[in-house]
Every structure is written in C-alpha cells, then in structure tokens.
Amino acid sequence: MKTLLAVDVVIVGGGWTGLLMAKELGSRTSLTVVVLERGGPRGTDHYGDDMDELDYTIRFRMMQDISQETVTLRHDVNQRALPLRQYGSFLPGSGVGGAGEHWSAVCPRFLPDCFELLSRTTEKYGAARLPEDHAIQDWGISYDDLESHYARADLLLGVSGKAGNIRGKQIAGGNIFEGWRSAEYPTPPTKIPYFSAVFGEAAKSLGYHPYPVPAATTSRSYTNPDGVSRAGCTYCGFCETFGCMIGAKAQPTNILLPVIAKRKNVSIRTGAWVRRIVHDAPKGNGRARGVTYIEGKGEEVFQPAELIILASWTLNNTRLLLLSGIGERYDPATSEGTLGRNLTHQVVFSAATAFFEKPLNRFMGSGASGMMLSDLDGDVFDHGKLPFLRGGTLGARTARSLPISDCGVVPKSVKTTWGSEWKKAALHYYDRAGRISFSGEHLAYVGNYMDLDPVYKDHFDDPLLRLTLDWRENERKMVEYVVPKAVEIAREMGAKEVTPYSGLRRYDATRYQSSHLQGGTIMGRSPEHSVVNPYLQHWQVSNLFVLGASVFPQNASANPTPTILAFTYRAADAIVDGYLKNPAALA
C-alpha cells in the first residue's frame, strides 16, 4: 500500500457537511485540507441537461451505485436481514455535493424542545409516559446554544420564508410555534402555487396557523456573506432527485465550491472510496492516524493526517467506524456500547390524497414551494390525554408532479389499474390530485440500531451495514390521530374524493419516506451514552470529528439540513478556536 504525503486535515465525504467544513477550515486557517469523495466530480454549473424524469427520478442517476453497496434490513433481531436491492425508502446521494445536490430544499429548524427531549418530556408528563423500550436522549446542547449557528446556515443558503418568532415576538403569517430567531429569513417566501394556496386558506379557516414552507429554492436572486450569488427560482419543478439547472436551489456545488476553489490549501479528490480510518485506539483513548482509500485506478493508498473529519452520508459514518473498529459496538440486549445505537428515520407519508374538480397545474412549483402548519408538531398541543407523544407537520407542497411518477394516482372509486377505464381516470386525475403530507417525529428505541451484516458484502468485500428498524405503537397512534385531521383539511379545500393514509404497519423499504436517517454516532453529554461530545468530537479519539445527521440522538420531525449545517458551523468554531490551540478533548 502506497503512503501519501501527510496533510493536516482529511475530510471523508464531499457533501454538505464535508464541504462546509472544508470551506471553514480552508478560509479561516492555513491548514492543508483534503476532501475525499467516493463519487465523481461536479462543477457549479453541472446541470444543464438533467431534466429527465426517467434517468433521474426513476433510474436514480444521482444516487450512490446500489450495485456496489447497499444496506440490509430486518424488522427485529429474530428476522434474517435482507439487502435493499433497489432504492426505495431513502436515497443516498453520491458525487461532489452528495445528497445536498438532489434535495428538495425544505429548510425548517427543529423545535427547541427537540434538543432536550428526554428531560422536557419527563418533566411535563413523567417518565412513565415514555415508551417502555425508548432510547430517547438529550443532545447535550440547547436551542439557544445553536441559534446563532442556525442563523449562519440560513444566511449561507439564503433561505426564503416568513419568521413567526423574532426574539420572542410572535408574528402572524409565520410559524408562531417555532423557536426564536435572531432575524427575519434572508429572503421573502417563495411564490405559493394554487394547490398550496388553497391548503393554506382551508387550514386557516379551520383554526390552524399555516405558513410558507422555508425554502432554499430561493425566492429571488441572493448574494450570501461569502459573496456567492445565485439566481431566483423559476418554479420549473425539477428539484428533488435533480440538480438545479439554474442554481437557484442552494447546493454544495453552487455555494461552497466557489469559495473552496479560491483556497489553495483545500483540494478535493474524487473517486476516492475510503475503507478504513487507521488508528491506534481499538478501545479507550487514542489517535487516528489517517485513512485508507481506494483510488480511481483501484489501488489502495494510505493518507496520513493530523485531524480526521468523518462527513460521509449519515449511515456510512456509522459503517466506517464499525469497519474501522473505533468505539464500542452497541448491544441492544444490554444497551451497552454506543456505536450504532438510536437509528431513526422520519414518519413521512401522504396523510390525505385529495381529488379535485378543477385542475391544479401542479407541474409549476419547486421542491419547497408550499404551505405547512406546525399546530400538530412536537409538544405544541397537549398530549396529556393522547395515546402517543410528539407529532409532526402537515403541509401541501407543489413539487415533483412528474408524469411517470404521478400517472395513475386515482380515487378509490376507480377499481382497475390498466385498460380504457383506468386510462380515462388516470388522465383526468393526473392534474386534479394533490397530497397533504405529514412529516412526523420518529422516537429512538432500544431495538432500532445498526451493526455489520454477517452475510452480504460490498464490491470490496467489506460487510454491509445492517439496519434493525421498525415502527412502534407511538408512531402508529400518531398517524391514526393525524390522518383524520388531514382529511378534514382536504374536505375544507373542496376535495370531491379523499384517500386517507392506510396506516403504518411494518417498516416498508419500498415506499419512499425521506432520505433523513439519523443516529449511529450520536452526540451527548457522556461517553457512556454517546459516540461524540457536543462539539461532535469523538469521545475516545480526540482528533476525530463526526458530522451529519448520524450524530442526532433522535429524529425531530423537521427535515435536517439546516440543523446539520448549524452543527457543522459549531464544530468548525470548536476546531478553529479550541482544538487547534490545544489538541485535546474539548469536553
């Protein structure tokens, strides 16, 4: 194995977190920084000709090559895990920019109490109300600690929206249930397409507090504090599973690469597939010495580095630590060990599919243009007499109405799935059907976790990551509670027929939920219950930091990107202002 010249910092993964950290360290220090991205290169204007539903949405052009690596899944420890052979419930991105390129750019913050979920919930409802097999934890920091970093992330992306709480002052028209903001959104809300506007009106008349979806598909041209300018959104509708053709959607390639490109101390190596973090600390304290990776030509090389930043896609962070033997593997039988624990997804589904008489022109919109409401989120409503904890948001975005994906969404009164009668209904309803979506919180449980699969391997013969994951009664009851409310809104919107969501059963790997998976390398206040400290520094290996949603102790109902970026800023500050001056444990 060839050993390369040592560098100061190696960053594993060239997505949102890896490139933001590269930008921060590259701009604020003179350290040599190398980003290792296993996918291909991309430039700032990469997406001139990607607006093709078949290759991008149906065949997943922008995703990781699933023929090389996937994960396995089982619902509980008694089942035999099977590989996810084709993409379904989540979509990991690949190439420079990662999943940050193909996201829909929905950009909310988490509710403040999410960060102190265990203590706040226990305080209010008592420990007995928590599910018996829960693994809920506090994060080790509060919303107040994070707000200034959220504000930086909002400015970086130029998020469009309407604040509902500026320094404690409630503002009508924004999300009045959100945590305080130090300032208004950097850009005004996006335009609101018809279907979403009707949802907003109906929700309001039923007493809810709808607000425009916070969007990083920016409503007008915008220049961020780094001097990077982007055009405003044109509502072409090709956002999710696509890169933005005009760069109106904030993506790592269009807001981070231009800054990185000017820094001679930062380089990005593509086609670099990291297999191990090399270290001298199998257990207890020690140091990481660098990483080994396979180069494009197939040769394995060793890249020594002083500081290692693990910033790959959320699940792969856990897998790389498991493969490298860093930290103690979690054992669900004893709840001992920390690596791999607290795997969560997000409870996302179409709560009500509504069929209207009038056409909706749903091809116009963006991944994040729409209206949503938080009246049923978190602990905004009292759970004292309800059979579940927490909640989620209901929303009506107008995005991604593409004909292969959406042809055939017809009311239940249509009994056929092919032939003339079905064709007639499919054509009629294609632009008369709209979804009211629920995005709900997924609690952490003792039995939902990750380890290495004993059977299936990737193309380098390394074991695949195994997910042990299923829903519990808390999620199922939450769904039962929220679906009738979505149906009521659909009726108020004037829907002639409504198909309510049929309910959560077992975790279904074939139905797209969201690409928001959390946990495995969670943060917390003590090394007994978490993998990284509140600065995202590994408890046992102090020159290793882990970025991304793998550090979230549990899901928080809202989409994670702004929170991921806020934590990355906070970690960058901790490295620049603390760790580099005194390279030791920060907590």
Add this chain to the structure above:
Amino acid sequence: MRRREFLTLSTTSIGGVLVYSLDREIFRLSPQGNRPIRIPLRFFSQAEARIVAAAASRIFPSDEMGPGAREAGVAVYIDRQLAGPWGRDRYRYTQEPFEENAPTEFGYQGKATPRQIYRQGLQGLKGFDRLKDGEQDEKLKQIEATLFFSLLRQNTIEGMFCDPMHGGNIDMVGWQLIGFPGPRMSNYDDVDQHYGEAFRPKPVSLREVTGRKVRPGEDLE
C-alpha cells in the same frame, strides 16, 4: 451477433411517424401509401416485440380518450430499456443469497433480471398479438399478479411519458394527453396565476430545451 430483427408496424396503426435509424436517431417518415415501417430491434425478437406492443396497448389503449401505447412507441421504449443497463440489472444489488419469497416490504429479492423476467413472461403469451381485444384482456387478467405484468405495466407508463429521447412518448403524445409541458425552463410568471383553470403550455422535449442531443441512460456503458 444475432441476426438483426425488426418490429414491423403498419403505418396506419402508428400514424406513420415513427422510425429509428441504425444510429438511434428518430426520424419522421411520411407514410408512403400503406408501406409498413420496419424498426430495428435491440433486444426483442420480432415475435416478442409484437406481443409486447399488443399487451402494452391493452394496458394503455388507443381509444376515444386519445392515443395510447401504440402511438407513443412503448414497445420500442421497452426494447431499448431491456437492451440497456437497466435490462441487465445494472441498477440493482445482485449479490447472493437471493430470497424469492421475501415479504413485500423488502422489495423484489429474486435473482431474475428484467431481461429474464420478460423472456420468461413472453413465453406464456405466445400468439397473444393475434387474439381479439377481449381475449387479450382475459389473458392479461390471468397474469395480473405476476412480476412480469407489474414490470410491463410500469414500463408502459414510462414509455408513455418519458422524454422522447428514450424512444417512447413519440411526438410527446403522452405529455399532450396528460397535460404535462416537459422540462419547461421557467414558470415564474405563471406559477401564481391560472388558479383553478387548466394552464397547458405547448410541451417541449429536453433536446429542444437544451439545443443539443442528450445521451439517454439506456445508451450508457
């Protein structure tokens, strides 16, 4: 290399517009009398292509609602997909062991590739294209629950509504039927207008929008 096979269609059945040359360009061809059109096939035999064309057109028929799978060139679309990387399972994790009877929440776990599923499925439909419409429907109902049928149905929808560069949706007939304008660059002035009424701009293909030929996925690798 196998003998080149052709899908022969009468010009009346497809409106006389559809021809693929050997370099995979689509050409418009005016019907000359009633001379049939011969389309070079990449994967199917002529007999198989006829069956697929007939079955797809029962799934998405040409009827009083407008054109269907036949006019959109769905059989040609499916032929190209099967010949390309998707057909040989390039987009699936195919390491053993397989589990042919896995619960549905785990998705298709079997060993057969789309090419094999089609080849086997078509074995059971010999002579299908010579049956009457009603008999064809009966036959399809018998196989409705099979993996082959669900692939055929999904591929038919894809061939109806894909960008024309993939061989289906010829002349954007599918998009015109359903009211989808294709990759329209900007809806800025319209997105908050036309509330409650159909806004149907003339469809444009990716090639028209970009002004250049885009390489479709089935031609990669």
